[in-house]
Amino acid sequence: MTPELVGLAGIFFLLLLLTLGVPIGVGLGLVGLAGLSILISPEAALIKGGVVSFETISKYELGVLPLFLLMAHICFAAGASRDFFDVAAKFVGHRRGGLALASIGGCAGFGAISGSSLATVATISSVALPEMRKAGYHPGFASGALAAGGTLGSLVPPSGALIVFGIIAEQSIGKLFAASIVPGLSQALFYMATIAILCTLNPALGPSAPRVPWRQRLPALRKILDILLLILFVIGGLMIGWFTPTEAASVGVLGALLLWALRGGVTWPGLFGALRSTLRTTGMIYVVIIGAILFATFISVTGITGLLSSAVTNFHASPILAISVMALVLLLLGSFLDGLALMLLTTPIFLPIAVNLGFSPIWFGIFLVRTMEIGFVHPPLGLNVYVIQAMAKDIPLATIFRGIIPFLIADFVHLGLLIAVPAIVLWLPGVAGA
């Protein structure tokens, strides 16, 4: 059996294990170790497992992950989760589709705290969906906007997905954060444009809510000002080189604690709760990262990526065509794998090919996360849709999926734009020198 065939068999077994419900990190790690045992030797595989696991858990750079998670959990405990929608609704709610626009703004703002798509859609939907339904919004349109808006949580910095990508692809997390800002903002604008077009074509989709006077709007801004300043300070400071990503996260934790104290709600149970939630999520991600690094080592030994790269080169396809095919494969895999599994399975295979085609690894990270985000809303997996359905059981799944279609079209156009114009991703990290 050639190493390439062993590699393909490994990928097949990994997909089988994941489908059968084996934890993602465990599946990746076992296939990685088994593959290395076959291709090198069982002793080498065992030692590699020991080296990789300790190196991973003692990596300074990985400290960024639990610390950003802690910052997010402290912000949740401080009650900052729903304010973004409330404030945006006061400013644009009186326009046609205004509450849907506000939900996109709320998702972008909350995404900057949570770094997670499902947390974003769950939190914003819990406050925005009842408001939109009360205002007479079409259920499919309202839930479609929320499901799509929730995906912003995976891209807007400090994104958990980008941190994991940065670690497994050995790329600068600061550059990835900087690179995600313009695509994140443009994605939000695409969704807002979609809402505006839909409401112009069919005003009944999102009727106007009563106008909130300016004397109520400006004071409402105060509710999110502290969080906005904290995010700006942490991400801005990271981009202009005041601190490293891990330091930025530490400063963010202290800032979040200060903000919580100023809001007057700090309690020991609240703090312990934030610490415990952080540890549970951190533990799950560490297992996945250790598994992913072992799997990536195995894939690099098989030479599969070299084989695929030369196949792409021999095909004489243009880089854009090749990356578009890659996007299609990712979207197909995203139909039954969740985002994290998709990223960890495909990064070791697709990243070297993309780099050979002349794409920057930073650009690839944003492309991958953007493609992964689409998987959160497209059928049959579309986890964001199930989150919304769990919260509004009277809206049928088919209605929500139909409501998502216009936003999916916007997603595909936006993804195409990122592929055609990589500068959208690479301009800001270049300027900021992150």
Place this chain on the structure above:
Amino acid sequence: MTIHDDSSDFVIDDEGQIGREPATAGRVGEAAYLVGSLGLLVATAADAIAVAGRHTGIHLLGSIEVVQSAVVLIASSAMVAATIVGSHASVHILTERLPAGTARRLARIAALLSALLFALLAAGSAWVASELWSGFEQTELLGIPLRWLRALWIAAALLIAFLFLRAAARRSP
């Protein structure tokens, strides 16, 4: 259907309520939370002090080594905590549609495979640690002994393997 977020610990339950994983951790879990929380606070303080020092012209050396050591505490205890509450990320698209008995059998196999992986990681780490033990490996500036951190990780990996084994044994086929 309960929806679990693989990148945070948000849960939407059958009633559509947003909640968090239950924190029924037992004594081992409480110890893991304590060690991990200590690590998180130490890492936060060390880096924040280093940043403040750098921007006020007082350079404090060794913060990276302190954070590195704290990260070992965080990661080891976090993996134990995640195992105790069963919050490891997995794909549910097939298992949710299977009959309960088949799903339980698959869960038992998954737990056994998970125990195997952590036992292998513990064995590999123990092999490496035994080779380096007599070298008194330590960090450059502060001289933090790494062999005790390696020992902590090996103990955590063995504990996780045991927890998965126990979970496999408890699930009735």
